[in-house]
Amino acid sequence: MIHALVYSSIALCLLTIAGNWLTRQIFALTGLKDVTAAEPDPGHSAGRWIGTVERLLIATAMLLQRWEILAGVIALKTVARFKKLDEQPFAEYFLIGSLVSLFWALVVTSAWLFYDHRFGSDIRDMVAASIHLEDQATAKH
Numbered sequence: 001m002i003h004a005l006v007y008s009s010i011a012l013c014l015l016t017i018a019g020n021w022l023t024r025q026i027f028a029l030t031g032l033k034d035v036t037a038a039e040p041d042p043g044h045s046a047g048r049w050i051g052t053v054e055r056l057l058i059a060t061a062m063l064l065q066r067w068e069i070l071a072g073v074i075a076l077k078t079v080a081r082f083k084k085l086d087e088q089p090f091a092e093y094f095l096i097g098s099l100v101s102l103f104w105a106l107v108v109t110s111a112w113l114f115y116d117h118r119f120g121s122d123i124r125d126m127v128a129a130s131i132h133l134e135d136q137a138t139a140k141h
Helices: 002-030 032-036 046-064 067-080 088-119 123-140
Strands: none
Touching: 002 032, 002 046, 002 088, 032 088, 046 067, 046 088, 046 123, 067 088, 088 123
């Protein structure tokens, strides 16, 4: 159990803290870092929180094998920023940030689930079995 807690904590840190750092590095490399210069407090920007929650939701979708969650995340982000997407610098910033975040979440979560299945507690199978048992119990009533 401690083993699962350790590697799951590492995966969560990679998804959140490292994901935010990686996204900022990509913005710096592409020159899009200046697009966010107008934000009031870059140390506590909403974009970092949105990216963190986005990656956690993607990891949850992969864990539960519920791909509609992934579609919902993408749709919500697009609808929330729809009017600003007419501005080319912001559209590029939004697209690169979203794709980097999505790619990072897929890579980290895939590695986490592979490690978990191969060497760990097989969390995905435990969750799937739990959901399956709940579905069976609901069907009986």
